[in-house]
Amino acid sequence: GALVYQYPRRTICKSGTSMRMECQAVGFQATSVAWYRQSPQKTFELIALSTVNSAIKYEQNFTQEKFPISHPNLSFSSMTVLNAYLEDRGLYLCGARAGSYEQYFGPGTRLTVL
């Protein structure tokens, strides 16, 4: 079946430092990968979307300078949170899409900033 792995599951970093998280789609060919942040209130914020043969598109309020993303292919993606501060805390979710419809999420990386 379609699975999406994310690691680490939890991470704690000091304010002003950076941390990297990874996402891997297994069992299907991802046609797009989206990174979201889910707030403590459970609201989803789309950070960026990568689709086949197109550049990574960042949403308003999120920039490549703050959240650089790299992926050799759509089955593997990594994102770094640079200079993390309190407002960056939350559950970072990776969603990989199979075809034009179903999107599968990983378990998320929970970021705590001290």
Place this chain on the structure above:
Amino acid sequence: QQQVRQSPQSLTVWEGETAILNCSYEDSTFNYFPWYQQFPGEGPALLISIRSVSDKKEDGRFTIFFNKREKKLSLHITDSQPGDSATYFCAASTGYQNFYFGKGTSLTVIP
């Protein structure tokens, strides 16, 4: 403007009852509507989905009813079980475009 709205924000039902979760959307070009189930500490899991060409989708105890004209849909959970207690998110998208999520309905099923 919020593209996807959910109601109620929270819902409590007794075990065995039918829970009804509502969702509405703004953009008439949306053609795919998944529902996700999320337990505390976990990522959202795709529960059931429907495309706009259908008005009903059933999978076991979970059924989506879709009204394209009114831009509304609902998730019915029959014979609710305590293990169904979770937050449920309605989402919408068009083709390969990004998803828009509602703010979720927190369901509690009392034994």
